[in-house]
Amino acid sequence: KMSxxxxxxxxxxxxxxxMAVLTSGGDAQGMNAAVRAVTRMGIYVGAKVYLIYxxxxxxxxxGDNIKLAHWQSVxxxxxxxxxxxxxxxxxxxxxxxxxxxxxFNLVKKGITNLCVCGGDGSLTGANIFRSEWSSLLDELVQKxxxxxxxxxxxxxxxNIVGLVGSIxxxxxxxxxxxxxxxALHRIMEIIDAIMxxxxxxxxxxxxxxxxxxxxxxxxxxxxxxxADWLLIPEAPPQEGWEDCMxxxxxxxxxxxxxxxxxxxxxGAIDRNGKPITSTYVKDLxxxxxxxxxxxxxxxxxxxxxxxxxxxRVLSSKLGMEAVIALLEATPDTPAxxxxxxxxxxxxxxLMECVEMTKLVQTAMNEKRFDEAVKLRGGSFExxxxxxxxxxxxxxxxxGSNFSLAILNVGAPAAGMNAAVRxxxxxxxxxxxxxxxxxxxxxxxxxGELFEMEWHSVAGWTGQGGSLLGTKRTLxxxxxxxxxxxxxxxxISALLVIGGFEGYAGxxxxxxxxxxxxxxxxxxxxxxxxxxNNVPGTDFSLGADTAVNAAMEGCDKIKQSASGTKRRxxxxxxxxxxxxxxxxxxxxxxxxxxxxxFEDPFxxxxxxxxxxxxxxxxxxxxxxxxxxxxxxxxxxxxxxFIHRLYSSEGKGIFDCRVNVLxxxxxxxxxxxxxxxxxxKLGVKATQWISERLTENFRQGRVIANSPDTACVLGLNRKVxxxxxxxxxxxxxxxxxRMPKVQWWFNLRPMLKMLAxxxxxxxxxxxxxxxxxxxxxxxxATKMKLY
Numbered sequence: 001k002m003s004x005x006x007x008x009x010x011x012x013x014x015x016x017x018x019m020a021v022l023t024s025g026g027d028a029q030g031m032n033a034a035v036r037a038v039t040r041m042g043i044y045v046g047a048k049v050y051l052i053y054x055x056x057x058x059x060x061x062x063g064d065n066i067k068l069a070h071w072q073s074v075x076x077x078x079x080x081x082x083x084x085x086x087x088x089x090x091x092x093x094x095x096x097x098x099x100x101x102x103x104f105n106l107v108k109k110g111i112t113n114l115c116v117c118g119g120d121g122s123l124t125g126a127n128i129f130r131s132e133w134s135s136l137l138d139e140l141v142q143k144x145x146x147x148x149x150x151x152x153x154x155x156x157x158x159n160i161v162g163l164v165g166s167i168x169x170x171x172x173x174x175x176x177x178x179x180x181x182x183a184l185h186r187i188m189e190i191i192d193a194i195m196x197x198x199x200x201x202x203x204x205x206x207x208x209x210x211x212x213x214x215x216x217x218x219x220x221x222x223x224x225x226x227a228d229w230l231l232i233p234e235a236p237p238q239e240g241w242e243d244c245m246x247x248x249x250x251x252x253x254x255x256x257x258x259x260x261x262x263x264x265x266x267g268a269i270d271r272n273g274k275p276i277t278s279t280y281v282k283d284l285x286x287x288x289x290x291x292x293x294x295x296x297x298x299x300x301x302x303x304x305x306x307x308x309x310x311x312r313v314l315s316s317k318l319g320m321e322a323v324i325a326l327l328e329a330t331p332d333t334p335a336x337x338x339x340x341x342x343x344x345x346x347x348x349x350l351m352e353c354v355e356m357t358k359l360v361q362t363a364m365n366e367k368r369f370d371e372a373v374k375l376r377g378g379s380f381e382x383x384x385x386x387x388x389x390x391x392x393x394x395x396x397x398x399g400s401n402f403s404l405a406i407l408n409v410g411a412p413a414a415g416m417n418a419a420v421r422x423x424x425x426x427x428x429x430x431x432x433x434x435x436x437x438x439x440x441x442x443x444x445x446x447g448e449l450f451e452m453e454w455h456s457v458a459g460w461t462g463q464g465g466s467l468l469g470t471k472r473t474l475x476x477x478x479x480x481x482x483x484x485x486x487x488x489x490x491i492s493a494l495l496v497i498g499g500f501e502g503y504a505g506x507x508x509x510x511x512x513x514x515x516x517x518x519x520x521x522x523x524x525x526x527x528x529x530x531x532n533n534v535p536g537t538d539f540s541l542g543a544d545t546a547v548n549a550a551m552e553g554c555d556k557i558k559q560s561a562s563g564t565k566r567r568x569x570x571x572x573x574x575x576x577x578x579x580x581x582x583x584x585x586x587x588x589x590x591x592x593x594x595x596x597f598e599d600p601f602x603x604x605x606x607x608x609x610x611x612x613x614x615x616x617x618x619x620x621x622x623x624x625x626x627x628x629x630x631x632x633x634x635x636x637x638x639x640f641i642h643r644l645y646s647s648e649g650k651g652i653f654d655c656r657v658n659v660l661x662x663x664x665x666x667x668x669x670x671x672x673x674x675x676x677x678x679k680l681g682v683k684a685t686q687w688i689s690e691r692l693t694e695n696f697r698q699g700r701v702i703a704n705s706p707d708t709a710c711v712l713g714l715n716r717k718v719x720x721x722x723x724x725x726x727x728x729x730x731x732x733x734x735x736r737m738p739k740v741q742w743w744f745n746l747r748p749m750l751k752m753l754a755x756x757x758x759x760x761x762x763x764x765x766x767x768x769x770x771x772x773x774x775x776x777x778x779a780t781k782m783k784l785y
Contacts, residue, residue, distance in 0.1 A: 013327045014045030018111045020066065022052035022059060023083040024090075024118035024125075027303055028165040028179025030311030031083040031117055036074040036590075037319025038115050040753050043071055045327065050111060055118075056090035056125065060098045062105035071755060075621050076562070078312055078590045079555050081182075081305050087118075099129050103136040104145055107152075113159045113326040115319075117178065120171055120357050123162040127335045127350055133158040159329040161322045162337035162350055163315075167303055170214035172356035172377070173348040173771040174339030175717070178318070180216065181310040183302045184671035185548075187221045190298060191261065192462055192668060195225075198259035204249065204285050204293040208278040210302050211265035213361060216380065217302070218265035223387045224674035226421075226461050227261040228252055230391070231268035231276055233364060234372045235384060239271060245281075246288045248392050253291075255393075255455055260291070273367065306555070309547040310672060312588040313746070314340060320749055321345040321766045328765075338766065342716025343538060343742065345766040352771040383675070386682050390425050393454040400431040402492040402692050402701070404685070406452075407437035407444060408470035409498030409505055412665055413528040413542025415673030416466045419497050421457035422681030423526075428454055430689055435489060440471040440498070441505055445478035447485045461674045464545075464667050470498065475505050475512075482509075483518045492701050493522040493688045499529025499540065500576075500736045503711055507724040510709040520704040522691035524684045524721070525711045528677075530664055533578035533737040535730055536722040537713030541680070544672040546574070546664040547584045553660050554589040554625060561623035566653040568592075568613055568624035568645055572638045574664050575629050577735035580743050581664070582629040587750050592616070594627040595636070597735065599747055606636065610648040612756065617653050624653065631735075676714075684712050687721055 021038045023031045035051070042049035049069045052058045058065030067073075077084050092098035106112070116126040137152040164171045169180035187209055198205050209217045215232025222230040229245045231237065237244075249260045262285075268276040278295045285293045307315070318338045325336060325347055335350040356375070363372040373381050404427045408416050424434045436456070438448040460467060475482055485491070494509075496502045506523045513519045527534035530546035550573055561567045575581040579596025586594030593609050595601060613624045626645070628638050638657060646655040669677070687710075695703040710721035732739050745764050 014047040017047040019113035020050040021115040024055040024122035029182035029307035030178040030315040032077040033315035034319040037316040041323040054086040056093035057088040059102040117163040117165045119166040130160040157331045160335040168214045169216040173353040182308045204260040208297045212267040215265040222263045229262040231264040233267040309588040346769045403433040405435045408466040409440040409502035412465040414545035414669035415541035415677035417460040418677030419681040421460040422678040426685040439469040441475045442473040445481035497526045523709040532580040535727045535738040536711035545670040550585040551588045565622045572659040578737045595632040
């Protein structure tokens with residue numbers, strides 16, 4: 001963490017410095033949020049910030065393409081897709097003459113700090129520019145281009161920081177690139193829509209998604225939609241794949257499916273490197289099977305539309321870190337890219353990332369496809385293996401005598417059904433009997449179980465809510481009846497998918513083992529709640545979907561406020577006592593404030609916020625948005641804050657209230673929650689199967705150790721199974737949340753980007769992470785995607 005002294009030092013460093021930001025190459029949703037963050041953070045630390053329009057072309061042309069930015073220059077752009085400062089392919093910058101003109105234009109304005117948001121080509125170009133900088137200035141002096149020797153010495157070094165903007169997510173070293181999540185949102189919206197019409201007409205659809213050299217979008221969308229067949233460049237199909245694909249499509253129709261979905265990346269190839277086109281696949285299905293088959297090429301719609309909440313928060317986080325990295329850079333510091341590693345911003349040596357990315361392409365060109373999959377990263381390989389595992393029903397190798405019961409507990413959360421689907425299918429593939437429990441622990445007590453089959457869960461990944469039904473009932477009052485059900489159905493293990501009640505319920509079951517031997521069975525909790533308040537994990541299923549739902553609501557509210565002028569909206573979010581939903585939504589929509597329980601506030605803070613909004617109304621931005629978590633304060637209720645703002649802002653602005661309510665729980669799951677739920681379901685079932693085998697003795701399962709009742713959590717990038725008993729010490733049971741929460745470090749970002757003078761003490765600067773084969777292919781890690 002930074003001390004207040006570090007902040008002052010940073011501000012002194014920033015004063016008098018000049019930095020510029022440009023976007024280059026293909027546009028990606030979230031670029032505007034990055035431009036906003038770089039601009040505002042630069043101004044915040046006292047630097048002059050310039051916006052370079054039209055990418056490298058604007059840098060070469062100079063003039064009005066390089067403009068001094070003000071705080072208001074980047075107002076109301078966070079929700080816009082594309083890039084408001086433009087992007088262009090620039091041949092001139094690839095030449096020495098072009099870079100000479102670019103250097104001249106920067107030095108004229110005293111700019112020696114450059115932030116470039118683009119793909120690997122754009123970032124490689126920036127690094128070449130940096131390495132040539134001194135010689136370019138020498139040449140300008142020799143040619144007498146208005147640059148003096150003194151001026152050249154004053155600006156003798158160019159600092160470069162890269163932000164990776166690419167919907168393909170094809171840059172090694174970072175978990176996610178800016179725009180990839182939003183592109184997945186567009187793809188899944190289209191797949192969901194197509195599946196309804198395909199179902200009606202019993203059609204097969206061949207969907208072509210972007211990814212000329214990288215199959216990431218195709219892979220994740222296939223996993224998230226349960227597609228029947230997938231073609232990606234990193235893993236070409238085996239010889240004779242046409243027969244295999246047609247056989248699989250036919251098999252799914254025989255078992256009752258009314259549609260087939262085939263997803264193909266635009267760069268898909270066969271084992272000989274020959275392109276596989278969507279038209280070829282369509283003709284194949286029509287000729288061999290006679291199915292009514294259509295092709296949909298998604299094209300540039302994947303680049304368009306508003307950025308997702310994930311991309312807005314990611315871009316804001318990386319943009320702020322880029323400014324800190326520029327201010328801390330020295331002539332000896334290698335150029336770096338700011339990436340994401342386990343929900344934290346990190347600094348990656350730029351050329352290490354570029355070289356590793358090139359290695360993937362080399363492996364594909366040389367037909368070393370297994371290596372190409374590994375070099376894409378542990379997450380890519382994991383996605384690929386899970387897709388192959390779940391895509392179609394395989395013959396059971398050997399039956400088992402074990403039975404798994406799956407139940408949902410607590411409030412509904414998007415992604416629950418995806419987790420049920422993957423857990424059930426893997427358990428069936430391993431030979432287990434699988435029971436679905438309706439209505440949580442209450443249904444378990446009442447014996448409301450039914451046996452599941454492979455096709456029972458077809459199409460579940462895209463369904464919101466809980467198809468099994470869920471209740472908040474805890475097992476304590478129904479313990480004897482629950483034990484009776486376990487005996488009656490001979491249940492060997494429990495998989496609980498739910499929120500804080502799921503965790504608390506399994507803790508109660510564990511503590512009751514001393515009274516009931518039947519409860520000595522493996523139990524696993526998959527955290528699923530929009531509040532993201534389950535201890536033992538950074539993320540819960542449903543939280544991402546809820547943040548996107550809240551963000552979409554706030555975007556519409558901001559639009560209303562902009563139209564009426566001089567209006568402030570107070571918006572109430574859900575989340576119980578946990579402020580995750582309010583904080584992330586606040587960052588994603590550029591809120592003026594977000595009140596949460598974990599960050600105590602008083603009447604003086606409220607007064608400061610009102611004064612801040614009053615000043616804001618006097619300028620160009622005549623609207624305000626304030627978020628309030630539903631339980632942030634016992635006395636400062638939503639109504640109180642509304643009345644206070646209305647009274648204090650009288651004559652300057654008026655105030656309105658909006659309670660988002662249960663719309664935050666509803667809707668189709670986001671791509672993240674579908675993918676995350678699918679992965680967690682597989683991991684949980686694998687863990688349960690291992691525990692069943694380990695603890696089977698004398699003809700029955702006897703699992704009585706603490707490590708047989710666990711919460712399945714993702715902490716940074718590491719999947720872990722933490723005993724519920726260990727989590728008791730880190731849990732605030734009164735307020736139903738962990739005592740320490742990682743996302744609290746995001747709070748300073750929200751305040752700084754809203755122009756509040758706040759302490760930098762809580763800001764955690766990014767660490768340097770080197771990019772090697774080992775770091776990329778680490779099998780023990782699982783990225784967010």
